[in-house]
Amino acid sequence: MELAWYALLGLFFAVYLVLGGYDYGVGLLLARGGGPDRRRAALTAVGPFFLGNEVWLVAAAGILFGAFPTLEGELLSGFYPVVAAALAGVVAVAVGVQLRSRPADGRARAAWDRVVVAGSLLAALGWGGLLAGLLQGVPLTAAGHVAGLGHVVTPFVAAAGIAMVALVTVHGATFLTLRLPAADAAPLARTARRLVAVALAAVALATVAGGLSDRVRAAAQRPLFAVLLPFVLFAALLVARAALARRRPGVAFAATSAALALPVALVGAALWPHVLVSTVDPAASLSVAGAAASGPTLALLGWLTVPLLPALLGFQAMCWWVFRGRTDGRAPVYW
Amino acid sequence: MDPLLLARLQFATTTSLHFLFVAVTLGLVTLLVGLQTAWVLTGNPAYERLTRFWGQLYVINYALGIATGIVMEFQFGLNWSGLSRYVGNVFGAPLAIETLVAFFLESTFLGMWIFGWHRLRRGVHLALLWGVALTAYASAFWVMVANSWLQHPVGYEVRDGVAHLTDFGALLTNPTLGMAFGHVVAAALLTGGMLMAAVSAWHLIRHTADFTLFRTSLRIGLVTAALAVSLVVGFGFAQFGPVGQVQPTKFGGGADQGALVAEWTARFGPGDYAPPVLADVGLGFMIMIGMLLGCVWLLLPLLWRDWIIRLRVPLWITLLALPLPFAAVLLGWIAREVGRQPWVVYGLLPTGQAVSPVGPGVMLASLIGFTLLLGALAVANGMLFARYAARGAADPALGRPPAPAPEPARPMSVLA
């Protein structure tokens, strides 16, 4: 039962990183310059999906609170600065994208676009840092609290944050290659391929930082998965690069999506059966079962929400289907 | 500085901001459902224009509702980890249900509604708006279920110091839920109706274009506000009974209060168990505003032969009354939440035990940072809202038909 909920939590967060990830990637690419038309086109490409993307984060947080209340409290407060940064970024992107086209004046729009760029950067840094923080363990005391916040200030957390920024940027560029009118897609594919090289370097850096950290080595309960993580990322990025070169943006997008989703699964697997590994007192580590809500709560949530999951997926799929394909002059424009 | 105080301040600012925006969201979406349904049923283009104009304002307002809502959701874990630790088994469930069955769908539907104007069949497009409205109400309901549990915990038992769910049905029949939900929903409708009436009054005072359109929305707004204010007052007074019974310290007085305080003193030690006076102040002013807004009924006879517009003074009154429902919403919320102090879960978990064990520096930085961020975004949002309200209904971006197909040279710039 706990495992099923844990998997569901991971699924929602992973889908959020995939869908929200291209929002942030497109957001970061707004900084590329190229004038208002280019930014307009990028936002129109994201347009209809935007509101449906961030709901995955909200739902993941809901599952976290409902099904893993103890984890919710310790995870969020134990990683306070990282989570707060990600949250500020999420908020800035949410508002920036929705409002940027309301002012008629180009300067005001450009200012909102900078809000989106900054927000995307913070969100990616924050979520990348959080995943890394989990992987290196936390100073969880026997009383069940994370002591202090100094544990988040490590090279590995920083490197993972940067790697996440690079990954979402590649992902966003790939998304645009898939969505923009064919004429605009070709130069973007070249940009995306150059960005793959940057992302490979960033992931390599994070891998080295992680490998050198005793805390990561000690915290990994199943080191195999932790070791697999960088390989998966490298492989996905290489597939994306090859697919971009062969003008197969769909395949490339699937590969970059995998690059964003799989880390969640691998971090979960590497720490299993724990979810927060204590660096100060092995007995204090919080297991998935220990973090979960008690039986009646999980049963209730199961009865109420699981029958609805097909509807949630169905309406999301409806949105993807209705607005599928490349944008053109007739694509609806709103933000 | 005391982290508890900082955490409470942060909760108060975020919640207040959130409430101002979601009250408008809930009120306007109800009116929009009426407008778009009328359009689809009658085919009258006037309703289409009304839907687009008010829909655009609704969508602008929605942005801040989400932003503040996301911060609300994470704030529980960031600042109030004790809440999840001790009562998360019970309190977390309605919030999880809210995100999964309500908010998730609400936003998904809204995205399709905004972009679906010329893509989807009219019936489907209308159904999406109905979906947005129903899930918005569901969202308000589940949030109130969670809040009511903090007001009056039911359906649980404490084992090893942690609350466990025993009876979910009790959460739904919580005596602090039913009337409060009716009161809040009616308050949102009142706020939406007043907003619609006030914006329309502004246009009619200034003799802007679109006289007929704003005449219609003035009438819709005022009638809605009148009906809603009656419900607000009715549900409001109906709350005193149940709330006074289960929370004897809230409105003060009575033998129950003394007995309860004696019991708490025995269980939790001596302390000040009376809520701050601010709660009473909030209650008093809210009721005053409620009575004042009841006067909207006096304006309704003036709708006859447009006397309300010809006399002009009633238009000014409508416009100037706009801040009142917003103030009342905040005051009511203060009455309810401050009146629960010093408990986060009434009689079960003192507020001080729920706060996260993080240092005051982090808490202060978070308070300042999020207040500035959300405050700035809220002000910017309010300004855009006002500008779009003032601009009138000529060609809103929402629902604008796509550019004619054969225009290869930079088709985007036409739409920007």
Ligand code: HEM
């Ligand atoms: C004669 C008028 C009114 C009466 C008798 C009244 C009564 C009440 C009472 C007793 C509460 C506190 C419930 C609790 O502590 O649990 C309350 C709360 C509240 N009121 Fe009012 N109220 C009135 C007018 C208004 C108006 C005009 C608005 C806003 C437009 C409003 C908005 C609220 C809100 C948002 C709350 C907090 C949520 C809730 O408990 O329902 N009220 N009201």
